[in-house]
Amino acid sequence: MPVQFFVDPKLADDRNSDDVTTITLSYTFFRSLNPSQGKDLGRLEVASRTPGDAARGGQLFAKDCASCHSPDHNGVGPMLSGVVGRHAGRAPSYPYSDAVHAANITWTPGALDRWLANPGLVIPGTRMPISVPLAQDRRDLIAFLAHMAVVHAAGTPQAVQPRG
Numbered sequence: 212m213p214v215q216f217f218v219d220p221k222l223a224d225d226r227n228s229d230d231v232t233t234i235t236l237s238y239t240f241f242r243s244l245n246p247s248q249g250k251d252l253g254r255l256e257v258a259s260r261t262p263g264d265a266a267r268g269g270q271l272f273a274k275d276c277a278s279c280h281s282p283d284h285n286g287v288g289p290m291l292s293g294v295v296g297r298h299a300g301r302a303p304s305y306p307y308s309d310a311v312h313a314a315n316i317t318w319t320p321g322a323l324d325r326w327l328a329n330p331g332l333v334i335p336g337t338r339m340p341i342s343v344p345l346a347q348d349r350r351d352l353i354a355f356l357a358h359m360a361v362v363h364a365a366g367t368p369q370a371v372q373p374r375g
């Protein structure tokens with residue numbers, strides 16, 4: 212995560228700082244006592260977010276998601292076409308866990324980002340067993356999911372061809 216510092220220009224006018232030529236910042240990082248309950252800093256990434264790469268997201272989907280999910284039919288996991296913007300637990304006739312069924316969440320890109328980073332933290336008790344640790348991977352996957360809905364709506368679900 213990039214961190215930016217700003218030095219107050221008034222420092223140059225402060226006579227007490229005349230002999231200051233270098234400012235050193237030092238940090239101490241501590242190991243979290245309870246990493247899984249750590250505060251979600253995803254919102255900080257949103258500010259530096261570049262648009263996801265749907266084509267790369269499609270490759271990740273094929274590798275990491277397609278064993279359980281498909282766009283247009285339920286498998287081990289629910290069908291995902293149209294999931295962006297959909298309320299959690301609403302794929303027709305998919306037998307969700309009670310936890311997801313009862314969750315009051317709409318799958319915005321931000322909610323999907325938090326979900327993919329740690330499903331069990333967003334909806335404790337969910338049956339989705341995997342997570343996507345890298346922010347860039349999540350971004351690309353979400354771009355792909357959004358794109359999939361468009362392709363699906365156009366009536367060519369079998370030709371899920373994300374743009375390059």
Ligand code: HEC
Nearest residue numbers: 275276279287288289299300301302307308311337338339
């Ligand atoms: C091993 C199987 C498995 C894999 C792999 C998997 N999922 Fe899931 N996923 C599930 C299950 C099962 C659920 C339903 C969870 C529940 O009901 O508790 C689910 C639910 C979801 C939901 C919520 C859908 C809804 O209608 O509310 C999303 C979004 C999702 N998965 C995305 C993904 C993405 C993206 C990937 C790939 C990075 C992925 N999943 C990989 C099994 C999987």
